[in-house]
Amino acid sequence: MTRIYDRVALIGLGLIASSMYWAIKRGGLVGEVTGYARTEATREKAREIGLCDRVCDSAAEAAEGADLVVLCVPVGAMGAVAEEIAPVLKPGATVSDVGSVKRSVIEAVAPHLPEGVHFVPAHPLAGTEHSGPESGFAELFDNRWCIIVPSDEDTDAEAVATLRALWEGMGANVDEMDADHHDLVLAVTSHTPHLIAYTMVGVADDLRRVTDSEVIKYSAAGFRDFTRIAASDPTMWRDVFLTNKDATLEILGRFTEELFALQRAIRTGDGDHLFEYFTHTRAIRRGIIEAGQDTDAPDFGRGAPRK
Amino acid sequence: MTRIYDRVALIGLGLIASSMYWAIKRGGLVGEVTGYARTEATREKAREIGLCDRVCDSAAEAAEGADLVVLCVPVGAMGAVAEEIAPVLKPGATVSDVGSVKRSVIEAVAPHLPEGVHFVPAHPLAGTEHSGPESGFAELFDNRWCIIVPSDEDTDAEAVATLRALWEGMGANVDEMDADHHDLVLAVTSHTPHLIAYTMVGVADDLRRVTDSEVIKYSAAGFRDFTRIAASDPTMWRDVFLTNKDATLEILGRFTEELFALQRAIRTGDGDHLFEYFTHTRAIRRGIIEAGQDTDAPDFGRGAPRK
Numbered sequence: 001m002t003r004i005y006d007r008v009a010l011i012g013l014g015l016i017a018s019s020m021y022w023a024i025k026r027g028g029l030v031g032e033v034t035g036y037a038r039t040e041a042t043r044e045k046a047r048e049i050g051l052c053d054r055v056c057d058s059a060a061e062a063a064e065g066a067d068l069v070v071l072c073v074p075v076g077a078m079g080a081v082a083e084e085i086a087p088v089l090k091p092g093a094t095v096s097d098v099g100s101v102k103r104s105v106i107e108a109v110a111p112h113l114p115e116g117v118h119f120v121p122a123h124p125l126a127g128t129e130h131s132g133p134e135s136g137f138a139e140l141f142d143n144r145w146c147i148i149v150p151s152d153e154d155t156d157a158e159a160v161a162t163l164r165a166l167w168e169g170m171g172a173n174v175d176e177m178d179a180d181h182h183d184l185v186l187a188v189t190s191h192t193p194h195l196i197a198y199t200m201v202g203v204a205d206d207l208r209r210v211t212d213s214e215v216i217k218y219s220a221a222g223f224r225d226f227t228r229i230a231a232s233d234p235t236m237w238r239d240v241f242l243t244n245k246d247a248t249l250e251i252l253g254r255f256t257e258e259l260f261a262l263q264r265a266i267r268t269g270d271g272d273h274l275f276e277y278f279t280h281t282r283a284i285r286r287g288i289i290e291a292g293q294d295t296d297a298p299d300f301g302r303g304a305p306r307k
Numbered sequence: 308m309t310r311i312y313d314r315v316a317l318i319g320l321g322l323i324a325s326s327m328y329w330a331i332k333r334g335g336l337v338g339e340v341t342g343y344a345r346t347e348a349t350r351e352k353a354r355e356i357g358l359c360d361r362v363c364d365s366a367a368e369a370a371e372g373a374d375l376v377v378l379c380v381p382v383g384a385m386g387a388v389a390e391e392i393a394p395v396l397k398p399g400a401t402v403s404d405v406g407s408v409k410r411s412v413i414e415a416v417a418p419h420l421p422e423g424v425h426f427v428p429a430h431p432l433a434g435t436e437h438s439g440p441e442s443g444f445a446e447l448f449d450n451r452w453c454i455i456v457p458s459d460e461d462t463d464a465e466a467v468a469t470l471r472a473l474w475e476g477m478g479a480n481v482d483e484m485d486a487d488h489h490d491l492v493l494a495v496t497s498h499t500p501h502l503i504a505y506t507m508v509g510v511a512d513d514l515r516r517v518t519d520s521e522v523i524k525y526s527a528a529g530f531r532d533f534t535r536i537a538a539s540d541p542t543m544w545r546d547v548f549l550t551n552k553d554a555t556l557e558i559l560g561r562f563t564e565e566l567f568a569l570q571r572a573i574r575t576g577d578g579d580h581l582f583e584y585f586t587h588t589r590a591i592r593r594g595i596i597e598a599g600q601d602t603d604a605p606d607f608g609r610g611a612p613r614k
Binding site: 212256 | 436589
């Protein structure tokens with residue numbers, strides 16, 4: 001039990017914030033955690049399940065006097081929240097966030113923050129397809145990566161080190177990266193895969209010659225994996241694509257190029273090209289399992305137990 | 308324990324055949340199961356782990372005297388195997404298969420089979436990303452669908468009913484469908500999703516500005532789901548795309564069209580279009596979970612336990 005901050009404010013109480021709260025409690029990392037959510041229903045639910053030591057009725061009330069304020073709202077809402085809390089921020093406090101895009105968050109938030117407040121953006125690479133205040137759990141960040149993206153070269157080293165200690169205390173591994181590289185890496189490992197999954201599910205839903213009931217019944221042959229990703233929060237993902245436009249479009253362009261090459265191999269019957277391509281892609285899977293970033297159990301372990 | 312066949316031969320001893328063997332034993336469904344695999348190493352491994360009551364050194368030896376012969380080899384190898392076993396097939400025997408494509412298997416196999424042998428193609432929609440004789444387990448087909456595709460309208464009704472009983476005995480739900488519709492449905496629920504997953508993994512691997520080590524470390528943000536699918540058996544998937552060319556290219560065309568529409572929405576900043584699309588795709592996920600075809604546990608249940 002190492003106390004890292006006396007008071008932390010979580011603005012927005014969805015999957016990430018609620019998991020942070022339970023991870024903070026598990027580690028005894030913070031004296032008091034305040035929370036705020038935009039809708040009355042979410043605040044009531046949070047009070048009911050004991051999420052946060054104190055649930056406030058405005059972002060400013062939650063942020064006042066906090067040593068760390070973490071913006072856990074969709075990327076497109078960060079700027080407005082920063083503007084609202086700016087007047088009450090304590091000198092020397094740190095403002096951070098958990099957004100999936102970093103350059104646009106820096107551009108939206110930084111101009112509002114007063115002199116003497118440290119801005120240290122961050123992005124925990126963890127989540128599930130569930131959302132809302134009840135979806136969080138203390139183990140979400142265990143052995144997952146959190147990328148800290150100092151907003152500029154003058155960012156206070158102590159503020160970065162303290163935020164790093166909090167994330168490590170919540171179970172995460174921490175890396176630092178600049179905002180543009182972060183946004184490109186995430187376009188590859190997260191944003192483009194999500195867009196593709198949404199697209200595939202949309203195509204299946206829209207195809208008149210195959211019924212929805214057939215798609216559902218026969219989904220275990222591969223399709224259902226895409227539907228999990230495509231069940232993620234629509235507001236969050238809309239904002240991700242609108243704010244990480246350039247990197248996503250770049251990776252989509254590469255994706256389409258490769259897809260067309262494979263499509264041509266299918267059309268011309270070039271089995272060697274297909275075989276070589278499909279062999280190559282197995283290596284990355286092995287790397288991910290060796291790095292502890294996924295399970296080696298067949299079908300993610302969700303199937304019936306092995307004999 | 309209802310005995311459905313006296314003798315069954317499994318030609319090819321990979322994930323599906325080995326799971327069939329364990330499921331047959333679990334249910335006591337067959338008197339004797341013979342097996343054959345092309346490589347000596349696989350046959351030795353099968354003998355070592357007790358896979359099949361008798362492992363034979365040729366497909367013909369395994370098939371001789373069998374009441375049911377199931378071809379469990381890649382789609383592209385079905386024709387040659389059918390030709391090899393044709394001379395030893397018992398009058399009144401049934402030949403079936405487990406291939407992921409049906410029209411081309413019918414075209415490759417049917418011409419070789421002698422008069423008086425029933426041909427009843429089938430396709431169990433189950434699998435994992437693992438392959439080989441050691442990857443099978445008795446529960447693989449539990450509550451999964453097996454599609455029986457009678458090769459023509461004269462297919463013997465009793466032969467179909469008996470094969471259905473075997474699959475039901477192994478835990479599967481059974482549907483019947485014609486070959487062309489099967490191939491289209493699978494292009495949507497399986498073949499195109501696999502090609503897309505392979506493509507996405509290939510793009511990530513090939514991108515010089517993001518290292519493989521970054522892709523691996525940060526894969527939990529969505530990408531790792533694709534790598535599981537893209538770790539499937541390359542030979543099997545090469546054959547699927549070469550033999551279900553038309554349906555796969557049709558669905559890929561639809562996919563590209565949708566992807567371009569979303570890409571344009573990103574480029575023009577059309578948040579309403581994105582939000583509406585992402586909301587719509589959630590419904591299919593709910594349908595799949597309600598139909599018992601996937602788990603509702605976050606992240607397929609592979610993550611840390613919920614508090």
